[in-house]
Amino acid sequence: MPNSEYTGIMLYAQLTRENYIHTVFFELLEKAHELSQKLGGAEISAVCFASPDSIEGFRGAFENMGVNKVYYFEDKRLQNYSTEYYSKLFTNLVNEVKPEILLIGATNQGRDLAPRISSALHTGLTADCIELDINEKGLLAATRPTFGGELMATILCKNYPQMATVRPNVFKVHNVNYHVNTEFIKKDTSILDSLTNHVEILEFKKTVENEINNLDNADIVVAGGMGLKNEKGFELLQKFAHKIGGIVGATRPAVENGLAPHSVQIGQTGKTVRPKIYIACGISGAVQHTVGMDKAEHIIAINNDPNAPIFDIADTGIVGDFFEIAQKYIEM
Amino acid sequence: MLKIALCVKQVPDTTDIRWTENNTIQREGVESVINPYDVYAAEFALKIKEDLKDVEITVFTMGPNQASDMLRKLIAIGCDKAVLISDRKFAGADTYATGKTISAAIKTELPDFDLIVCGQFAVDGDTAQTGPCIAEFLNIPQVTYTQKFEKVDEKSIELKRIMENGIERVKTSYPVLICVLEGKFEPRRPTINGVKYASKQEIRICDAQAIGLEPEQVGLKGSPTYVSKAFRNMSNHNAQKFELSTDESVKLLNERIKSMEVENA
Structure with a gap:
């Protein structure tokens, strides 16, 4: 009461x-x-x-x-x-x-x-x-x-x-x-x-990459998961994002494997984003990830596994190889 | 000697969820793993032990009896002692009641601690609250979102932590509670001697009475919050799936991006 x-x-x-x-x-x-x-x-x-x-x-x-x-x-x-x-x-x-x-x-x-x-x-x-x-x-x-x-x-x-x-x-x-x-x-x-403040700040370094703020306010987020396999996959993701005018995000497994910094992790224990377009590349679509992006206006998923759960929540699901599609898109 | 309390949690495999009648999580009989962020916390504590040598790590966990396997594994990789905080009365505890229970156990079992180390989040609840709750109940300072320590000695520790828009380097005296966010390392493997040693160690088990808490202070009764309703998370996106050639896929992608009329696209 x-x-x-x-x-x-x-x-x-x-x-x-x-x-x-x-x-x-x-x-x-x-x-x-x-x-x-x-x-x-x-x-x-x-x-x-x-x-x-x-x-x-x-x-x-x-x-x-x-x-x-x-x-x-x-x-x-x-x-x-x-x-x-x-x-x-x-x-x-x-x-x-x-x-x-x-x-x-x-x-x-x-x-x-x-x-x-x-x-x-x-x-x-x-x-x-x-x-x-x-x-x-x-x-x-x-x-x-x-x-x-x-x-x-x-x-x-x-x-x-x-x-x-x-x-x-x-x-x-x-x-x-x-x-x-x-x-x-x-x-x-x-x-x-x-009172005593026991924790003394010795130094503050502003993060050089402005991705933290950018990701929060981005109209387009281009995120990568373990389907991108390695650093090369994330380099391609970066170029692809640049071509589209989007900001790079990543899943927790990709961050844990050192492919992207924690500051761009999207989902549970990461950030919540609500861009106009969210492009999920090589992301299987675990709920731990989708909980941080399902408020995007339009979700596009690119994944070579037609049974990936990401397709259940993507407005536009493209079954195909990210590497081929991204490369072609960049050259367009 | 530097005394560290390492707080860890077993989390249920999130693909296998069962709920009780009270709308709380059924924990017994569900496949459990150590919370990934607590692995970082363990590594953090073990690195301090490697640096300073004269360090004793006591692991604390709140959970059912099956959690003792996890405690033994942590002893096998270098932790010294373990306390299992276990009582049926603890069931249904929210972060407030959990923080109260763990802090009471630390007060009873390791009153002269210097450091408490926790993972930043638990991947089941993902509240990031239990660490700060423990610190508040023990009335000690805290450093959350910790990336790593840079210097450590008997009197103080220097840490790097991630805050909005940047990284803070901080220094703090003891006692202090630290929540660890990151860890880049190869997971430690226990040695045969470590496993042998761990199997012989007694794991101390504490119930509510042993840590001086009344039944109404713990579990669901001692929790200020309660779940009134739980329901499945449904998506409101209309799933359309296309299997096309690469050229057609690129074309579709381009059309969809343009149709959203984003300014900078």
Whole structure:
């Protein structure tokens, strides 16, 4: 039963190193508006950790997106993500504000942070949801793939807040404008004086290949699996992708065999993508992979095994040799 | 001596799934393998042992009795001791209850640990939550998405971890919990002596009472989340399959790509 002590929907607004709001926040926000309506207009709040005097820069974004309240912490010590600092401040804030739902983007940072908060609050956390809804009792019904994507499970939480994480690219953003007056509430960070951050960042190296971001926003993804056999197969895949204007992705077996970096792994334990076109090359179509790409608008599969399960979910299935087809396509 | 708690999990073969009446996974009687990310975690711990020599690795796993085979295999490749956290009451635990149970076992069996090493994900649930839950219950720092360690000594460890858009190099003192994401190596094979040694080792078995937890704190009862419904994942793509010549295939491919009106194609 809903607990009247807990109201509203709280979202984590993760700031990136380049000091912009991570896109997954806007995806969560759009879903939050839908949930808020079903809850009879629940208040939507955002939580932000920022460097000193930087929150003003985000005012417009929050106002136009219909966020009622922004709770923010400004402190030099919060410039870089720290599990210990962030989770402590966040936990204290949740105990004070008491939202009924708390949503966090399943970025690496979000997945590091969320279970610390849920454990500290003795509440439940459902990871990597693909759908969020309010059930007939007014509770958060969080649906996620389980067992490698074979099954979907709808999970409920007995305690408050009901917490969930959602991966980037799972919810669509339609850029609806709301125009509300957002209340900015600065929170005290003096508790950090009594805490120690044990994990010291010595160095940060931005990934040279921009594939991480590109893959997230790509219109065309060209992904390879073990059917490409070796490095040569992936070189051809790269050229093929370049010709089409797509970004290269890979399956977990291909990544495990060193054919591609983990940063481009698609599927369970990798990324979720939703491009307009997804071209699966030499990919058998294990659910562990398809769970990360089945939201693509159009799926094309190239595989020489006519019985490969990938053909069951491909809009266009081409039975044939990837090497011959890709080579011809490049020469076209 | 550096004391490492290595947390591993047996996962059911994901092609052979059975559900119980309570909509939780039936684990007994299902073919099980060690979670692949936990193989990376084991390798990570064993490499530290190779570097520092004076290291003791205690493996912890929560699961049914059949998990002791996996524990013996880990002893055969160089781990020192093993604890099987096993009790029928643990059935149906979510990540919160699992984290609570494992942390209680570590508190009881290896209270003076320096490092806890886990795999980043388990391929069955894929929540990536249990590691951080254990760290929170033990009130220690954590480093997730770890690629490898660069330096290790009796007081601290330097790690490379993958974060959004880049790689962080971090240094941390002990105690700390580390979740390992990657491992590039040839899997270790046990030696004959290792297997002999492992077969003689006693595996310590702990139930809820032994680690000081009440029945309502563990398993389904101790879990804040529960599965209300489980259903098959259906695709909404209309499967059309073509068996054509290479030229025709290329033509079809080109038509389909153009028809999607993607800007940069």
